Amino acid sequence: MAVILDGKETSEKVMEELAAQVEELKGKGVTPTLALVLTGTDKYSSRYVRMKVKRAENLGMEARFHHLEETTTEEVVKIVEGLCEDPEIHGVLVQLPVAEGLDEGAIVEAVTPEKDVDGISPSTLGKILLGEESFLPAGVDAIFELFRRYDLDPEGKHWVVAGSTNWLGKPLIASLANMNVTVSACGKDDLRMSELVREADVVCTELSKKHAVTADMVKDGVIVIDNGNNYEGKKVFGDVDFDAVSEKASAITPVPGGVGPLLVTMLMSNTVKAASLSSV
């Protein structure tokens, strides 16, 4: 029976540690500060950003929230550039997707790598690919955090990334390309997927398909990171058939409660890291 990689419990531990670090930084006169930029009027995005603001404040950090309901690419770029130059701000988050009609590429490029605590700019992603020091997107960071907390060694393993997005699978592949691992990646409709997954020591899915990975597809002892969020009404299912696969896996993330609860936490962690780098 697999170890359950409990993202909620891990998140709580990380948050406790972060609160202590924030306290310590404030003792040195540095208040970790995150700027959040929201464009447009999408309700889901708005709720999500406000949750991030609240989480930062709960940690004792400062959150500076900029909501631009009606705006232009030029205005957003100018604001982001200003935030990146402001020495009081340690991290800059632009909530994606940006409002319709805005040039997301131009906006994202305005976030400088030193403040890109959400790991979204091409420059940050290029640094990850080159193996340079940089912030990782929250999803990638969350996966490595689970490995650390559960004493799993990411090295020496065959990682299979099944399905990928710009914010998780691709930066994960870039990250793994600099580690002592074998990495295989395939699209969600790749006919070689079963064959690859069967060889995986670690499988990371972004398949948007309920129970796309079944027990007969994995080998004994596999570590499973399920990034699926497949809703049926109000119930959410992962990409992996959890009950059956957890009989064979050595470790597995549940859905919900796996990587998800760590996403906002890792954003906070990156901001605290940025603040402590700035205080040296």
Next chain:
Amino acid sequence: MAVILDGKETSEKVMEELAAQVEELKGKGVTPTLALVLTGTDKYSSRYVRMKVKRAENLGMEARFHHLEETTTEEVVKIVEGLCEDPEIHGVLVQLPVAEGLDEGAIVEAVTPEKDVDGISPSTLGKILLGEESFLPAGVDAIFELFRRYDLDPEGKHWVVAGSTNWLGKPLIASLANMNVTVSACGKDDLRMSELVREADVVCTELSKKHAVTADMVKDGVIVIDNGNNYEGKKVFGDVDFDAVSEKASAITPVPGGVGPLLVTMLMSNTVKAASLSSV
């Protein structure tokens, strides 16, 4: 018996086509212009850059060569920034590695993606990973050019990248992560290499080891891209045992004469592309 992917012949064809494009652009009043920045006194780098200058000039392009024998990071960054802002210059190349003592990361970051015809800046590499329009590093571009010229379809295949560097294997992986392919990558000492290579439809090596890939390691019909340059005296050998492997492969690059002769050519091709984009 495999088709030989002849880089020399392909390069000559591409150069002919580029010469015609340069002529056409000049007719519109645009002279494709490449700025080349060399730091330090390394003889090999100096020779290589001068060869690039000559190649550009032979095509009818303009080459602006900046040789900074003794310099500082600040000076190089300032020069690169100036070149990137100069509307007469279409491509900016910084010869790597930069001279000892200089901060290569800072210099490379100063090259803006629109002029990064050598595909070295983190921002360019991030765009490649995100699947955005951008220049490809010459080695990656050379591989896809060979596929085009020999009517090979890169899609639908299992690519195995055995060994990788910042200027070829890693950007290749990033590129493939956006195509309809399966991609596997392993380090040069990875114990799973043989197993992976055996499954490859396309194998691309950067192993720095003479004949590391032997005939028993590949499947029939494989396409082999050999990026090894392993010298024994004045003779150079690839990573692949060419004679034996070419009996099983469907297509294979020789060493020398495969990807190598295309490298400078693809740099020219990118510069001409940058010039024609600027003339629209």
